[in-house]
Amino acid sequence: MIIADTQKIIEEFESGLNPNDLDASKIPAKVLGYGEISTVFQIGGLETEACKRMPLFAAVTEADNYSSRYEDYCRYLQAAGLTLTESQTFVFNLSEKPVTLYIVQNKLNIDEFAHKLLHSEPDEKARDIIESIIQEIKKVWKFNKHNKPGLELALDGQLSNWVRDGGKFVYIDTSTPLFKLEGVEQLDPELFLKSAPSFLRWMIRLFFLQEVMDRYYNLRSVFLDLAGNLYKEQRKGLIPDVLEIINDNLNENDEPLDEKEVAKYYKEDKFIWALFLALRRFDRWLHTKVFHKPYPYILPGKIKR
Numbered sequence: 543m544i545i546a547d548t549q550k551i552i553e554e555f556e557s558g559l560n561p562n563d564l565d566a567s568k569i570p571a572k573v574l575g576y577g578e579i580s581t582v583f584q585i586g587g588l589e590t591e592a593c594k595r596m597p598l599f600a601a602v603t604e605a606d607n608y609s610s611r612y613e614d615y616c617r618y619l620q621a622a623g624l625t626l627t628e629s630q631t632f633v634f635n636l637s638e639k640p641v642t643l644y645i646v647q648n649k650l651n652i653d654e655f656a657h658k659l660l661h662s663e664p665d666e667k668a669r670d671i672i673e674s675i676i677q678e679i680k681k682v683w684k685f686n687k688h689n690k691p692g693l694e695l696a697l698d699g700q701l702s703n704w705v706r707d708g709g710k711f712v713y714i715d716t717s718t719p720l721f722k723l724e725g726v727e728q729l730d731p732e733l734f735l736k737s738a739p740s741f742l743r744w745m746i747r748l749f750f751l752q753e754v755m756d757r758y759y760n761l762r763s764v765f766l767d768l769a770g771n772l773y774k775e776q777r778k779g780l781i782p783d784v785l786e787i788i789n790d791n792l793n794e795n796d797e798p799l800d801e802k803e804v805a806k807y808y809k810e811d812k813f814i815w816a817l818f819l820a821l822r823r824f825d826r827w828l829h830t831k832v833f834h835k836p837y838p839y840i841l842p843g844k845i846k847r
Contacts, residue, residue, distance in 0.1 A: 548591065552646070555571060555586075556642060583595045590648065601642065608733070612716065667757075673787050675704050683793070701771045733750065734751060781804060819842065
């Protein structure tokens, strides 16, 4: 349950937050995870909540619109049959800070995250876990089949976005509200570019942005990413069985996945994100050391002073 003082505590945390020196913050906080456009915190005083910080917005109206889209997305995912955790959004417009939106969710047991379970469960149970997640993902495409073109949902199905809770798998990565109404994308794709290195935004916009958006609407691409997670979690031995399950659940005209394609995809994806993070760190250095401007995003790893 999200506590009554959540907004007050987060506002105090955000007002004293230095993205380049988390230890200097007035309120203690622990980073629970990093996303491409967000950071998830455990903030002191909010021990039962996970707070996802998104400093993406040029104006409060942009953040409010995002919040509205977020609420719609959660409602649609639940209509598709997914189980979500309780959540709430808060928008802050503080002096000398970017307009920032926080998505606050009830914190779930870290040991029950699907990618963690793969390290604690034997092969048979791990296979069952992935099969359960595949069936949860499939619910979205069954929903789309009956609701397109009026409404079409997308999602990021990787293992770290699913948490076992009371025998069910809860989907937690609701912070990027990807859905189309009458074939029109409802999320401004430019928001994805806000956290990208400033000197690369034109290139990403021109050559990659639409492809990145589209892959979350493609069931085969979502399953390919899920299978690639098994390399990341060092459970490569599960891939043959998992691919058999995935191929049984693809759309009728989809080409089956094979191990060679999964290995190639994981290798390329790992390289791209490692390079992207390195370029974001360079962009942070340019902002703070060369142009003497604030850099609002929090990146993994220590700042080099």
